[in-house]
Amino acid sequence: MPRFTLNINDREYTVEAPEKMPILWALRDKLNLTGSKFGCGIGQCGACTIHADGTPIRGCCVPIKALEGKVLRTIEGISVEHPVKESWRKLDVAQCGYCQTGQIMSAVALLDRKPEPTEEEINRAMKGNICRCGTYNRIKNAIMEASKNRIA
Amino acid sequence: MKRRFFIQSVSLGSSGFVLGANLPFLGSNDSLEKKMVFEPNLLMSLGEDGIVRFKYTRHEMGQGSFTGLAMIFAEELGADWNKMEVSQADYDEKYGNRLYGNTGGSGTVRRMWEPLRELAATARTMLISAAAEKMNVSTKECFADKGMVIHKPSKRSIPFGELASLASHQEVPKTITFKDVSDYNIIGTPKKNLNQDKILEGKLQYSMDVAVDNMVYACIVRAPIMGLDVNSFNADEIKNLEGVVDVVQVSNRLKEVDESDTKTSMRNGVAVIAKDTWTAFEAAKNLKVEWTDSPLENGNMESIENDLSMAKGNSATYTIFETGNVVDEFKNTTRTFSRTYRNPFQAHALMEPMCATADYKEDRCEIWSSTQHPNRILQRTGIVIDKPISFFLLHNLPCGGSFGRRFYDDFITEAVVLSKMLKRPVKVVWNRKDEIATSGYHALQEEEHTVSLGEKGKILAWRLREYMSAQTEELQWAFPFQIYYNTQRLQEVVQVPFRLPIMAWRSVQAHPHALGLESFVDELAKYLGKDPLDYRLELLENQIEIPKSFGEKRFEVNFNSVKEILVPRAIRVFKELNRLKNQYVASNGENTLGFAGHSFGPTFAGQMAEISLENNKLQVHKITCVVDCGLVINPQLAANQIEGSIIWGLSALYYNNITLKEGKVEQQNFHDYKVLRIDKSPEIEVIFLKNEDAPSGIGEPGVPPVAPAILNAICKATGKRIRKLPIIGIDNLELA
Numbered sequence: 001m002p003r004f005t006l007n008i009n010d011r012e013y014t015v016e017a018p019e020k021m022p023i024l025w026a027l028r029d030k031l032n033l034t035g036s037k038f039g040c041g042i043g044q045c046g047a048c049t050i051h052a053d054g055t056p057i058r059g060c061c062v063p064i065k066a067l068e069g070k071v072l073r074t075i076e077g078i079s080v081e082h083p084v085k086e087s088w089r090k091l092d093v094a095q096c097g098y099c100q101t102g103q104i105m106s107a108v109a110l111l112d113r114k115p116e117p118t119e120e121e122i123n124r125a126m127k128g129n130i131c132r133c134g135t136y137n138r139i140k141n142a143i144m145e146a147s148k149n150r151i152a
Numbered sequence: 153m154k155r156r157f158f159i160q161s162v163s164l165g166s167s168g169f170v171l172g173a174n175l176p177f178l179g180s181n182d183s184l185e186k187k188m189v190f191e192p193n194l195l196m197s198l199g200e201d202g203i204v205r206f207k208y209t210r211h212e213m214g215q216g217s218f219t220g221l222a223m224i225f226a227e228e229l230g231a232d233w234n235k236m237e238v239s240q241a242d243y244d245e246k247y248g249n250r251l252y253g254n255t256g257g258s259g260t261v262r263r264m265w266e267p268l269r270e271l272a273a274t275a276r277t278m279l280i281s282a283a284a285e286k287m288n289v290s291t292k293e294c295f296a297d298k299g300m301v302i303h304k305p306s307k308r309s310i311p312f313g314e315l316a317s318l319a320s321h322q323e324v325p326k327t328i329t330f331k332d333v334s335d336y337n338i339i340g341t342p343k344k345n346l347n348q349d350k351i352l353e354g355k356l357q358y359s360m361d362v363a364v365d366n367m368v369y370a371c372i373v374r375a376p377i378m379g380l381d382v383n384s385f386n387a388d389e390i391k392n393l394e395g396v397v398d399v400v401q402v403s404n405r406l407k408e409v410d411e412s413d414t415k416t417s418m419r420n421g422v423a424v425i426a427k428d429t430w431t432a433f434e435a436a437k438n439l440k441v442e443w444t445d446s447p448l449e450n451g452n453m454e455s456i457e458n459d460l461s462m463a464k465g466n467s468a469t470y471t472i473f474e475t476g477n478v479v480d481e482f483k484n485t486t487r488t489f490s491r492t493y494r495n496p497f498q499a500h501a502l503m504e505p506m507c508a509t510a511d512y513k514e515d516r517c518e519i520w521s522s523t524q525h526p527n528r529i530l531q532r533t534g535i536v537i538d539k540p541i542s543f544f545l546l547h548n549l550p551c552g553g554s555f556g557r558r559f560y561d562d563f564i565t566e567a568v569v570l571s572k573m574l575k576r577p578v579k580v581v582w583n584r585k586d587e588i589a590t591s592g593y594h595a596l597q598e599e600e601h602t603v604s605l606g607e608k609g610k611i612l613a614w615r616l617r618e619y620m621s622a623q624t625e626e627l628q629w630a631f632p633f634q635i636y637y638n639t640q641r642l643q644e645v646v647q648v649p650f651r652l653p654i655m656a657w658r659s660v661q662a663h664p665h666a667l668g669l670e671s672f673v674d675e676l677a678k679y680l681g682k683d684p685l686d687y688r689l690e691l692l693e694n695q696i697e698i699p700k701s702f703g704e705k706r707f708e709v710n711f712n713s714v715k716e717i718l719v720p721r722a723i724r725v726f727k728e729l730n731r732l733k734n735q736y737v738a739s740n741g742e743n744t745l746g747f748a749g750h751s752f753g754p755t756f757a758g759q760m761a762e763i764s765l766e767n768n769k770l771q772v773h774k775i776t777c778v779v780d781c782g783l784v785i786n787p788q789l790a791a792n793q794i795e796g797s798i799i800w801g802l803s804a805l806y807y808n809n810i811t812l813k814e815g816k817v818e819q820q821n822f823h824d825y826k827v828l829r830i831d832k833s834p835e836i837e838v839i840f841l842k843n844e845d846a847p848s849g850i851g852e853p854g855v856p857p858v859a860p861a862i863l864n865a866i867c868k869a870t871g872k873r874i875r876k877l878p879i880i881g882i883d884n885l886e887l888a
């Protein structure tokens with residue numbers, strides 16, 4: 001079975017896996033990084049969102065092979081004090097929490113790109129992340145809050 | 153206050169409810185440590201470190217009762233909130249149904265309210281008597297607060313930790329007194345969701361995250377129609393794929409060993425066993441299964457329409473309740489008004505697909521999964537492998553949403569059966585297609601309301617016929633309660649032989665019921681030329697006497713006691729909505745308003761929807777929800793539940809629609825089973841009416857009013873009435 005070297009959260013990992021295996025399953029089943037979640041397997045729900053070179057990707061659809069040499073970041077690599085996590089905590093956003101790690105990864109990427117997003121930009125960036133508990137309004141408010149705190 | 157329950161538990165001694173209080177060293181191997189511990193009941197232990205360790209004996213699904221129950225317990229105990237350590241209890245029959253019953257019906261806080269306070273007050277009383285003994289003062293001069301017992305006159309205090317050992321030697325009190333609501337300093341405050349930090353780190357362990365030594369992963373190709381069995385499959389081809397460990401047939405033998413209903417138990421199928429989840433998923437895609445012929449007739453949407461129209465002429469299968477003589481009134485009526493409303497089949501589409509890991513050994517089977525009803529699923533799984541409930545050790549992990557789905561046993565039975573077969577731990581992972589296409593569903597249902605009208609539009613009789621699947625009867629505990637007892641009424645059910653398994657779904661029967669009732673009342677008001685809110689209040693305030701007992705015995709509902717709680721709540725909620733409406737009109741609001749209110753259990757929720765329509769593009773700007781749910785334990789988490797319920801209701805109104813072709817569900821994933829996304833999420837405001845009665849539930853009451861409130865607004869804006877869910881085309885509304 002092929003071996004891959006991956007840079008995840010500033011650490012180097014070696015993983016033996018089939019070439020076509022999506023990164024999500026390497027993270028979850030091989031590397032015990034289970035913060036990225038499985039939701040749909042076809043890039044429709046965003047629960048598996050991680051960053052590759054700072055860009056949000058759907059981990060369930062991108063094979064490991066395509067990610068060699070890229071800088072990967074997962075929820076485990078976002079600091080506890082990150083303004084996005086702080087605002088999530090402050091607004092008590094999560095209910096069941098299952099989609100929230102993906103939501104946070106999308107939100108972090110958005111704020112890295114656009115520190116002061118408009119509501120329209122938030123909708124566009126977060127539209128790919130489903131939440132069945134219905135925490136959307138709190139997510140929106142938490143992103144605005146984090147944006148304020150990053151700038152302050 | 154004298155608690156009958158306590159007198160009982162003390163005299164029974166070994167009831168298990170209050171345990172070990174007089175026997176602090178019972179069964180202890182580590183007696184040195186145990187000596188320092190106060191364990192007055194099954195849920196609590198207090199160490200010398202002053203930490204109150206509290207066990208949560210329900211299922212956390214995002215509804216927040218993990219936090220809520222701990223708050224109730226801490227409040228009544230007089231604990232320091234920051235010194236509470238809360239953990240999930242594994243399922244054990246020792247807790248009994250009272251402490252570890254099912255999690256559902258928005259009933260966790262409602263059902264635990266009394267027992268938790270009884271347990272906590274007992275423990276508090278013992279801590280106070282320990283402190284009084286230590287300070288040599290009277291217990292009457294002491295109280296507990298923020299983790300200390302305080303002697304009021306001298307202001308001396310002793311922290312709980314220092315009282316642990318002594319408290320364990322105190323007698324169990326025969327009577328207890330509950331804290332007064334005015335002394336609450338934990339209940340009613342916005343404490344953070346206790347799981348929040350773990351969630352943000354990606355460290356909260358869900359069933360999906362479980363890994364145990366020597367474990368293999370299973371993906372099951374299930375019968376696309378319930379009841380089909382496996383004829384043959386390409387085992388050899390699949391076994392040769394890299395990473396595949398085995399391919400085995402799983403059969404539901406529940407029916408053979410037991411007469412219990414099998415409609416929501418596991419389907420027959422073929423399991424692909426592999427070394428990781430993805431390999432199992434991929435191999436399963438190549439699995440070719442030949443199924444036995446369908447024992448069911450063809451199930452297309454056309455045949456469902458046929459069944460429904462055939463049923464229209466049928467007499468009732470059973471009556472839910474009847475007052476007066478509605479049948480005679482309709483024989484002689486000169487003027488009727490009748491409308492019918494339709495709710496479709498809907499899937500749960502919970503974020504975390506079902507998952508269970510089982511490790512079957514000779515003497516015990518350990519399970520890691522998430523279930524709303526451990527007793528039921530272990531009993532039913534036990535039947536399949538011929539073992540008692542005590543054979544299982546179930547770790548009931550928090551789940552990524554359930555909404556009724558995890559009441560059922562299928563996915564856990566699958567893991568147990570496979571682990572027994574393969575003699576090693578097996579993790580069964582459902583993919584999204586499994587969850588959408590081979591599950592159980594919210595029932596397709598029609599609600600037909602007819603009234604007989606007399607002079608000045610007075611209602612002389614009101615009949616509701618509900619056309620529903622026979623299986624829906626199992627959800628009788630969720631039959632919604634009436635609030636309009638203004639006339640003689642008949643409510644009856646006509647069963648229709650629909651072919652899909654039916655399961656509980658957030659707000660259950662209240663959802664189709666509210667769609668029918670609250671649309672109908674609005675239509676009737678319009679027909680009679682009345683304001684819809686005034687008309688509701690008119691009906692509510694002119695109630696007739698109802699007989700002390702009436703209706704179908706099987707529902708065991710005391711309609712009078714329900715009426716006593718719900719009617720005043722409904723009146724308060726509609727009056728508040730009226731005030732909001734007047735305020736909106738006075739502020740020159742430009743949008744169209746629609747209203748609806750409904751009960752779920754003893755909670756009543758009403759909503760005001762603000763909408764606009766431009767070129768048939770529907771925009772829901774804001775939904776304001778007014779709730780009367782008794783005492784609010786945690787205003788922050790309670791508001792979260794209402795907000796989430798509204799989003800849930802919007803998904804159902806806009807998109808959710810499971811359809812059948814040749815008996816099979818056509819939808820597969822989020823691309824063809826759409827749910828609401830962030831860009832369509834309206835502003836939401838939640839208003840809790842002040843009420844200090846016992847808390848009555850918050851997880852579901854926000855769902856039922858959503859659809860009728862918006863449909864009523866659409867009708868007001870356009871004159872067109874939509875009576876069928878989901879509506880067609882949000883951006884280009886199809887109006888009849």
